[in-house]
Amino acid sequence: MVVILKNIGKTFKKHRVFENVSLEIRKNSLITFVGPNGVGKTTLLKVIAGILHKDEGNIFFDTKEIFSTKESFHSLAFFVSESTLMENLTGREHLLLLPKEQKERTEKLIEYFVAHDLLKKKVKSYSLGMKQILLIILTCSFDVPILIFDEILNGLDPINRRKAMNLLLKLKKEKIIFLSSHQLMEVSEVSDEIYFLHDEGLEKLEEEIDSMSLESLYLEKITEGLDEAEIDF
Numbered sequence: 001m002v003v004i005l006k007n008i009g010k011t012f013k014k015h016r017v018f019e020n021v022s023l024e025i026r027k028n029s030l031i032t033f034v035g036p037n038g039v040g041k042t043t044l045l046k047v048i049a050g051i052l053h054k055d056e057g058n059i060f061f062d063t064k065e066i067f068s069t070k071e072s073f074h075s076l077a078f079f080v081s082e083s084t085l086m087e088n089l090t091g092r093e094h095l096l097l098l099p100k101e102q103k104e105r106t107e108k109l110i111e112y113f114v115a116h117d118l119l120k121k122k123v124k125s126y127s128l129g130m131k132q133i134l135l136i137i138l139t140c141s142f143d144v145p146i147l148i149f150d151e152i153l154n155g156l157d158p159i160n161r162r163k164a165m166n167l168l169l170k171l172k173k174e175k176i177i178f179l180s181s182h183q184l185m186e187v188s189e190v191s192d193e194i195y196f197l198h199d200e201g202l203e204k205l206e207e208e209i210d211s212m213s214l215e216s217l218y219l220e221k222i223t224e225g226l227d228e229a230e231i232d233f
C-alpha cells in the first residue's frame with residue numbers, strides 16, 4: 001500500500017499557498033506536517049482528502065489516481081474540524097449515524113476514552129477537548145487504510161493527548177496516517193517522518209529526531225518571525 005503525491009500545488013484566487021509538494025508514503029507510516037500558522041497544512045490535508053481541489057499534480061493510492069475509483073472514496077477518513085458537529089445532537093446520536101458494521105470498533109474507542117458520560121450530552125454543551133474526543137472516536141471508527149488528522153491534539157489534556165498518540169501508533173500498523181500539528185514534542189515521539197511545509201514545497205526534517213532538536217530545527221526556519229516578536233507596552 002502506497003500513497004504518492006506528485007507535484008501538488010494549490011492556489012486560492014491569486015494566493016499561491018504551496019507548490020511542488022511531492023511525497024511517497026508506504027503502509028505503517030505516520031507522517032506529520034509542521035509549519036507556521038497559515039502556511040497551508042490544513043489545505044494540504046484537505047487536498048489529500050479530496051475535500052479541496054488541487055490545481056496541479058497527482059495523488060495516487062497504489063497504482064490508481066485517488067478518487068478515480070469508487071473504492072478509493074472508501075479508503076480514507078478525515079478528522080474534520082469541530083464546526084462539522086451538530087450542536088443539537090448528543091455525541092451518541094452522532095455515533096448512530098455511522099454504518100452498523102463499525103459498532104464494535106466504536107464501542108472500543110468509547111471505552112478507551114472513557115467517553116460514556118460525554119456521549120449523553122448535546123454537543124452544544126461540549127468543551128473543545130470533548131469535541132475533539134468525539135471527533136477522534138468518529139474518525140477512528142472507520143477501519144480504512146488512510147487516516148488524516150488536522151490538529152488532533154488541540155484542546156486535549158495531557159492524559160487524552162497521550163491516549164490519542166498511543167491510539168495513532170496502534171492504528172498505523174496497517175495504515176498510512178497523515179497529521180498536522182504544532183505540538184512538536186508529541187509528534188516527534190510518534191512520527192516516522194516530519195515535513196516542514198513551505199510555499200515552495202515540503203522539507204523533510206531529520207529522521208529519528210527528538211523533541212528538543214525538532215524544536216530547534218523548527219525555530220531555525222522561522223527566526224524571521226521571532227526577531228520581530230517584541231512588544232513595547
Ligand SMILES: Nc1ncnc2c1ncn2[C@@H]1O[C@H](COP(=O)(O)OP(=O)(O)OP(=O)(O)O)[C@@H](O)[C@H]1O
Nearest residue numbers: 012015017035036037038039040041042043044180
Ligand atoms: N477557503 C479558502 N479561501 C481562501 N483562502 C484560504 C482558504 N482556506 C485557507 N486559505 C488560506 O490558505 C492559507 C493556508 O491556510 P491553512 O488553514 O491551510 O494553514 P495552516 O498551515 O493549516 O494554518 P494553522 O497552523 O494556523 O492552522 C492561509 O493563508 C489561508 O488564509
